[in-house]
Amino acid sequence: MTIAFTPSESAPVETEPVVVPGPAGSVVVPEPAGPVMAEEPEFWEPSAPGSEEAPESDEAPGSQGVSESRAAPESQEASEHEEDPEPREDRPHDPVVVRDALDFGVYARTGGWAFALKVARSVRPGGQAAEGTARTKVSAKAFAELAGCSPERVMRYYKAWDMAADDGLVPQFEVLVPGEDIELPDADVWLSYYTSRNSASSVRGQAISAAAEAEGIRPTKALEVAENPTALRAAILADPGTAEAARGALLDRMKEDPALQTEMARAFARTDDLKKAVASEAKAADRIGYVRQIVENGQIKTPAGQTVEAPAELRAEAERHLSLLDELDDSEEAGEWAGEAYDTVKGLVAKAVEEDPALRVQERRTKFYNSLQKATKVFEELTLDEVMEEDIYEADMLQRLEALQEAIGTCISALRKATTTS
Structure with a gap:
């Protein structure tokens, strides 16, 4: 857009004098206001006796004036065709x-x-x-x-x-x-x-302006971006820095916008590559959380699900791994180091359980009881009424139940024997 400035009053420009060199000194001649016809070149003549001597020259008297007169038209003609490389600063301004x-x-x-x-x-x-x-x-x-x-x-x-x-x-x-x-x-x-934006007066525009002021930027900038979503998309696609800023803004907004959370989750779940990436990151986050739990609470969770105090050696190792993970936060290597930290701490937990006899017995007891609970729940979910009403019976079903009955009997006998012995 071209902005037309309104003509302003300017003071009249004074004509500057022109200094013309001459044989008897410099003469100040006012510069004419309009175009002036070129005058015939003047010839210098030797001064009369008693005046200042003319400068010595190898040429005969009067030859210098003739030479100058012959050279003057040529130099004048050349100057007419040559352009001033730079305008003189002492000339009147347009x-x-x-x-x-x-x-x-x-x-x-x-x-x-x-x-x-x-x-x-x-x-x-x-x-x-x-x-x-x-x-x-x-x-x-x-x-x-x-x-x-x-x-x-x-x-x-x-x-x-x-x-x-x-x-x-x-x-x-x-x-x-x-x-x-x-x-x-x-x-x-x-x-x-x-503000150069019509949208600034709307409810949406006022919200954008308020957010811009909170971020310390001019509202007009934020309004311009909001009115050009295609330009915003192009910047996000082309520039990693803009994409990072957009990611941070979306995460901040999703904390207070359940609808946006749902939309983003749906978009990720429907895209195979993103779904795999989310699952991988979720696994890494769980492993980091496991290590962080040990450091912050000073407790470990055994494979059987027991929660006990963490040994000093194990806690120190967890702190070392966690500090490294915090330094690698949001980097590509964070997931790899999370897996290594988890495996290391997990191995130390298993070692701590085996080295403590009382803990080892309790761990096995808890593990057996958990398995028994799972088996009981599964058997209780069997609906025998459907078996009797529908023609779904097969001989293999009976064989499996008989084998299970035999295993349960053996287990009961072993437990009774152990109880009698103790």
């Missing part, structure tokens, strides 16, 4: 360049305030009474037509000035006169009042 420099300086110091002032002093939105100086003001629509832009853009500048006026930073509209300049605030303050 008024158009001066105007552009002045306008640029105003914008560099004030930023959008320079344009907001043009709107504030010239626009009278519809519905306001045209009184006093307001009679010469126009509507936002008419101003936009003159400017070649949309009325919405004009009103965004108008509203920015209105908010600043409410804060006492700039004068109210009523005291502004079309064409009159005033002292404007610094450019940095402009961004606190102006």
Whole structure:
């Protein structure tokens, strides 16, 4: 978009004198205001007796002037075809360049305030009474037509000035006169009042603006991203840094958004590669949790499910592995090291159980009781009524039940014998 600066008044440029070298010294001649016809080259003549001596030369008297006169047209012709490589700084500046420099300086110091002032002093939105100086003001629509832009853009500048006026930073509209300049605030303050997004006034826009301010960035940046999801997608696909920022933002949002949690879980479960990756990471997380539990609580869980105090040696080894895992957090090697830490700690737990006689007996007792509970539960789930009602009976079923009965009898006899012996 091309921004047209309003022409500003510039002071008349004074004509600088031109210094012309001559044989008797330098003569100051005012530079003509308009084009001047080229004069015939002057010939230098020897001075009269009694005046200063002419510089010595190998050529005969008068030959120097003739040589200069012959060379002058050639040098003049060459200079007409040669261009000045760099403009002379002592030349008068073009008024158009001066105007552009002045306008640029105003914008560099004030930023959008320079344009907001043009709107504030010239626009009278519809519905306001045209009184006093307001009679010469126009509507936002008419101003936009003159400017070649949309009325919405004009009103965004108008509203920015209105908010600043409410804060006492700039004068109210009523005291502004079309064409009159005033002292404007610094450019940095402009961004606190102006937003280039129509969505900023919506509920969604207000939420985005509030989140942007909490993150310490300008709301206009966040609103621009929110209005261009395709651009956001392209940045995430192309840039790892942007993808990482998006991942962190999604994780933070999912903590308070159950619906997003469900959508993300469904998306992962329906994608085979992601489903495998999730299962692998879940396994690694469980193993890290096992090691962390030993370090933080000082207890171990035996293979049979018992929870007992962890030996000092085992706890120290778990701490060493956990510190390494924390250093490798979110790295590609974290899963591999988690498996190694788990296997090492698991082996130390089994060793601790075998080296403690009382713990070893309790571990075997617990393991046997757990197996018995599982078997009992499975047998209780058998529905004998269905076997009698439906024709599902097979000879193999009876053989398996008889074998099970025999094994149970043997187990009961062994337990009774052990009880009698003890």
